[in-house]
Amino acid sequence: MDVETPYLVFLGDAGDALAAKTGQGVVDWRPDAVVGQRRLPGCVANLGVADLSIEEAVEAGARTFLIGVVNPGGVLPDHWRGAIVEALEAGLDIASGLHTPLASIPAIAEAARRNGRRLLEVRRPVGPFRTATGRKRTGKRLLTVGTDCSVGKKYAALAIERELIRRGVAADFRATGQTGILIAGSGVPIDAVVSDFAAGAAEMLSPDNDPDHWDIVEGQGSLFHPSFAGVSLALLHGTQPDAVVVCHEPTRTTMRNVDVPIASIDDVIEQTLALGRLTNPAVRCVGIALNTAVFGNGAAKRAIEQAGRAFGLPACDPLRYGVEAVVDRLLA
Amino acid sequence: MDVETPYLVFLGDAGDALAAKTGQGVVDWRPDAVVGQRRLPGCVANLGVADLSIEEAVEAGARTFLIGVVNPGGVLPDHWRGAIVEALEAGLDIASGLHTPLASIPAIAEAARRNGRRLLEVRRPVGPFRTATGRKRTGKRLLTVGTDCSVGKKYAALAIERELIRRGVAADFRATGQTGILIAGSGVPIDAVVSDFAAGAAEMLSPDNDPDHWDIVEGQGSLFHPSFAGVSLALLHGTQPDAVVVCHEPTRTTMRNVDVPIASIDDVIEQTLALGRLTNPAVRCVGIALNTAVFGNGAAKRAIEQAGRAFGLPACDPLRYGVEAVVDRLLA
Numbered sequence: 001m002d003v004e005t006p007y008l009v010f011l012g013d014a015g016d017a018l019a020a021k022t023g024q025g026v027v028d029w030r031p032d033a034v035v036g037q038r039r040l041p042g043c044v045a046n047l048g049v050a051d052l053s054i055e056e057a058v059e060a061g062a063r064t065f066l067i068g069v070v071n072p073g074g075v076l077p078d079h080w081r082g083a084i085v086e087a088l089e090a091g092l093d094i095a096s097g098l099h100t101p102l103a104s105i106p107a108i109a110e111a112a113r114r115n116g117r118r119l120l121e122v123r124r125p126v127g128p129f130r131t132a133t134g135r136k137r138t139g140k141r142l143l144t145v146g147t148d149c150s151v152g153k154k155y156a157a158l159a160i161e162r163e164l165i166r167r168g169v170a171a172d173f174r175a176t177g178q179t180g181i182l183i184a185g186s187g188v189p190i191d192a193v194v195s196d197f198a199a200g201a202a203e204m205l206s207p208d209n210d211p212d213h214w215d216i217v218e219g220q221g222s223l224f225h226p227s228f229a230g231v232s233l234a235l236l237h238g239t240q241p242d243a244v245v246v247c248h249e250p251t252r253t254t255m256r257n258v259d260v261p262i263a264s265i266d267d268v269i270e271q272t273l274a275l276g277r278l279t280n281p282a283v284r285c286v287g288i289a290l291n292t293a294v295f296g297n298g299a300a301k302r303a304i305e306q307a308g309r310a311f312g313l314p315a316c317d318p319l320r321y322g323v324e325a326v327v328d329r330l331l332a
Numbered sequence: 333m334d335v336e337t338p339y340l341v342f343l344g345d346a347g348d349a350l351a352a353k354t355g356q357g358v359v360d361w362r363p364d365a366v367v368g369q370r371r372l373p374g375c376v377a378n379l380g381v382a383d384l385s386i387e388e389a390v391e392a393g394a395r396t397f398l399i400g401v402v403n404p405g406g407v408l409p410d411h412w413r414g415a416i417v418e419a420l421e422a423g424l425d426i427a428s429g430l431h432t433p434l435a436s437i438p439a440i441a442e443a444a445r446r447n448g449r450r451l452l453e454v455r456r457p458v459g460p461f462r463t464a465t466g467r468k469r470t471g472k473r474l475l476t477v478g479t480d481c482s483v484g485k486k487y488a489a490l491a492i493e494r495e496l497i498r499r500g501v502a503a504d505f506r507a508t509g510q511t512g513i514l515i516a517g518s519g520v521p522i523d524a525v526v527s528d529f530a531a532g533a534a535e536m537l538s539p540d541n542d543p544d545h546w547d548i549v550e551g552q553g554s555l556f557h558p559s560f561a562g563v564s565l566a567l568l569h570g571t572q573p574d575a576v577v578v579c580h581e582p583t584r585t586t587m588r589n590v591d592v593p594i595a596s597i598d599d600v601i602e603q604t605l606a607l608g609r610l611t612n613p614a615v616r617c618v619g620i621a622l623n624t625a626v627f628g629n630g631a632a633k634r635a636i637e638q639a640g641r642a643f644g645l646p647a648c649d650p651l652r653y654g655v656e657a658v659v660d661r662l663l664a
Contacts, residue, residue, distance in 0.1 A: 134558030134590045195530040195563045196523035226466030226569050226611050231527045234562025258466045260610070271606075278592070279558050 001126045002186045003095045005033040008057035008087070009049070009068040012080050013042040020045035022097060022179050023068025029158045029183045035060040037068075038083065045069065054083075054090045064120070065092040066182060074099030085111045095120040097178035122181040125193045125201065132199035132238050134279050139209030142330065143241035144219040144289070145272050147263045149228065149256040151249040152291040152318065153219040154180050159318035160245070161216040163327045171214040174205050176235060180218045190220055191231050198231060202238025214330075217241065223271050224263035225255050233275060240279035243286045243330055244272050250303050251294055265311060287326030288315040333458045334518045335427045337365040340389035340419070341381070341400040344412050345374040352377035354429060354511050355400025361490045361515045367392040369400075370415065377401065386415075386422045396452070397424040398514060406431030417443045427452040429510035454510040457525045457533065464531035464570050466611050471541030474662065475573035476551040476621070477604050479595045481560065481588040483581040484623040484650065485551040486512050491650035492577070493548040495659045503546040506537050508567060512550045522552055523563050530563060534570025546662075549573065555603050556595035557587050565607060572611035575618045575662055576604050582635050583626055597643060619658030620647040 009023040017024070027034050027047045036052035039045075047068075052060065065087035071077060076098050084094055084102070088111040096102050102119040103109045112119050142160060144153040157173055157180075164171035173180070175187025193201045206215035217239045221228030246269055252262050269285045276283040288307050292300035300317060308315035314325035341355040349356070359366050359379045368384035371377075379400075384392065397419035403409060408430050416426055416434070420443040428434050434451040435441045444451050474492060476485040489505055489512075496503035505512070507519025525533045538547035549571045553560030578601055584594050601617050608615040620639050624632035632649060640647035646657035 131589075132559040134587075134592050191528035192526055194524055195527040195566060196560065198527040198562050199559055224610060227464040227531055228528065229569055229607075229610070230530050230562040230564075230566025232562075233565045234527060237558050237561055255466075257463075260466050274603075275561075278556060278561070 001120065001122060001181060001188065003120050003122070003182065004063035004093060005030070005185050006035045006062055007033055007064050007066040008052060008054065008062040008092065009034055009037045009047060009066050010083060011037055011039045011043050011045050011047070011069045012071070012077070013040040014045035014069045017045050019071060020047065020069050022070065022182055023047050023066070025179055025183050026066065026068060033185065035062045040079070040083065054087050054092070058090050058092065062092060065094050067094070067096040067098060070098065076100040076102070076105065081105060081107055084108055088112050088115050088117045091115065091117065093118040093120060095122060095182060097122045097182060099123070122178045123189055123192055125189055129193060129197035129204065130200045131196060132203050136240065136280070137206070137208045138211060139213045139215065141206050141215045141217060141239055141241045142243040142245065143217045143236060143239045144245050144247055145232070145236070145268060146219055146222045146247045147224065147265060147268050148222050148249065148252060149225060151247045151252070152289055153247045156245055156247050156289040156318045156323070157216045157218045158183065159323045160327060163323050164214055164216070167327070169214060169331070170210065170212060171216055174215050174217045176205065176218045176220050190235055191228070195230065195234070198234035199238035202235045206239060219247070222255070222263060223268065223275065226258055226260055236272065236276050237279045241276060241283055242280060243284055244276065245287045245289050245326060246272070246285060247289045247291070249291045265307065269311070285313060286329045287313050289323070289326070290315060290317050292317045292320060333452065333454060333513060333520065335452050335454070335514065336395035336425060337362070337517050338367045338394055339365055339396050339398040340384060340386065340394040340424065341366055341369045341379060341398050342415060343369055343371045343375050343377050343379070343401045344403070344409070345372040346377035346401045349377050351403060352379065352401050354402065354514055355379050355398070357511055357515050358398065358400060365517065367394045372411070372415065386418050386424070390422050390424065394424060397426050399426070399428040399430060402430065408432040408434070408437065413437060413439055416440055420444050420447050420449045423447060423449065425450040425452060427454060427514060429454045429514060431455070454513040455521055455524055457521055461525060461529035461536065462532045463529060464535050468572065468612070469535070469538070469540045470543060471545045471547065473538050473547045473549060473571050473573045474575040474577065475549045475568060475571045476577050476579055477564070477568070477600060478551055478554045478579045479556070479597060479600050480554050480581065480584060481557060483579045483584070484621055485579045488577055488579050488621040488650045488655070489548045489550045490515065491655045492659060495655050496546055496548070499659070501546060501663065502542065502544060503548055506547050506549045508537065508550045508552050522567055523560070527562065527566070530566035531570035534567045538571060551579070554587070554595060555600065555607065558590055558592055568604065568608050569611045573608060573615055574612060575616055576608065577619045577621050577658060578604070578617060579621045579623070581623045597639065601643070617645060618661045619645050621655070621658070622647060622649050624649045624652060
């Protein structure tokens with residue numbers, strides 16, 4: 001799936017900043033891809049970019065009206081439709097990660113048809129896919145893996161891509177979830193792909209490349225999560241990473257949404273390397289990314305230092321202190 | 333998906349016995365579910381059951397016209413349509429594992445609508461599904477796993493179910509692929525389920541049951557197959573088996589359709605138990621099922637004996653000599 005940039009980010013009447021998480025992610029990680037924000041009366045969220053009318057956004061070069069806000073249940077409220085139809089009339093594509101398919105709303109579907117615009121549902125994979133071949137591809141790949149879901153795999157990958165580019169190394173973030181796809185402008189929502197093709201879709205996501213190029217692939221789930229380990233394994237095998245970074249949230253005790261203890265960092269390293277060797281015998285772990293958001297500075301630094309010592313690996317908090325140590329090891 | 337039995341098995345104009353493999357599987361494993369076969373002029377295959385007209389089959393109680401034959405590409409030939417429409421007019425459902433959806437053929441779709449009959453595409457999962465919970469269910473479960481695809485996992489599971497029932501133990505074969513579903517009359521084509529829900533679909537397939545009841549679940553793929561390991565892992569976690577049987581074809585050297593050496597029986601046992609413990613800490617391996625079809629009797633017996641000795645487990649060829657030793661161990 002390819003989403004054209006730059007975006008006009010739509011925040012609707014978001015009741016708080018958290019509801020605008022997708023929009024904030026795009027502004028944080030792809031500031032060049034955003035011409036401004038469009039907010040409805042009552043909107044509390046603010047991405048700190050220009051408030052533009054749709055007309056102004058089109059003049060500024062916008063190509064896609066990105067729905068950068070979620071609301072309870074992922075449903076599209078009736079009073080957002082007018083803005084979406086207006087964007088279509090002005091020649092913009094619409095990109096959405098909401099559960100409600102845009103095309104299921106007649107006024108929106110009709111406006112898209114009339115104006116020859118695309119309704120991009122980033123939850124829905126765009127095939128055709130094929131089964132994985134296991135063939136070794138050229139170029140290099142890093143995959144972020146986790147002790148659980150929602151421990152910072154996407155942000156770790158984005159931070160590593162940014163640091164590599166800063167150092168002049170060719171690198172591309174490869175998105176596997178809806179927010180990542182909206183940030184990157186392309187990707188595959190891997191957990192929505194039919195299971196037979198999940199590893200094959202992962203292969204397509206990071207194709208043959210230059211020998212020194214790094215694809216930094218956003219991980220999903222955890223090999224130890226009983227709901228999603230199959231997705232994680234398909235992504236690991238299809239990505240055939242040269243390097244993995246283990247992501248962890250130090251205060252979590254049970255896996256997300258299930259009654260299973262959280263996996264340990266050691267177990268994740270060992271299992272990831274054991275299973276990853278099937279498609280890349282040279283796979284190695286180059287670091288640990290902790291999400292220390294709940295800690296004060298002192299506790300955060302201690303947690304990072306302890307993790308680094310315990311596993312003999314560079315450790316970091318990507319959002320808080322950057323990923324330099326991990327990238328040093330990656331390129332060593 | 334539930335398919336009503338008994339079946340009238342349709343063989344079309346099958347050019348050889350192999351093309352009628354699905355029909356043969358149903359006759360071999362569910363003889364009570366078959367009232368007869370329907371063959372077109374030129375058909376070479378013969379299941380050894382009564383040749384019936386559609387009218388005679390309906391009189392004999394048939395509920396479903398089962399397309400028990402494949403042809404190159406899984407396409408439905410034009411000259412089969414008449415028989416299918418005739419079956420619908422006579423009040424039968426149609427069940428098909430072909431690639432061509434029955435509903436994509438207007439004459440068939442229209443006849444189904446007119447007669448209020450179902451077109452059952454066993455390649456297509458019937459949801460809704462949910463993500464797996466990892467919750468331990470009541471009752472017992474056995475999963476057949478493999479060193480590769482197509483090594484006899486379905487037949488091993490069917491043979492174990494049959495042997496358990498022969499001994500008066502409550503047991504149900506649980507189908508996870510299209511041929512298995514047509515044999516069992518129900519099941520979930522697990523590799524066609526969206527990857528996020530694959531483990532959840534496996535949980536639904538073998539629900540809570542009586543403490544002494546065994547679900548015998550048909551395995552898919554292999555944890556060591558780079559195309560399908562994610563499917564295999566989702567099925568393992570969702571099934572949460574108490575027991576696994578490792579299936580192997582002793583002459584194979586590379587994984588099916590990919591350039592990867594075949595996994596060893598030891599590695600499959602070790603990895604299956606290590607990963608399976610996540611949802612059932614008590615999982616154990618109770619036997620090895622070899623597919624010795626290419627060997628003479630002497631070589632087959634030697635291979636089985638050697639495998640049993642090497643791994644300290646009961647070994648068998650389910651089709652050739654039965655699964656008594658494995659079931660002895662299972663119930664010990």
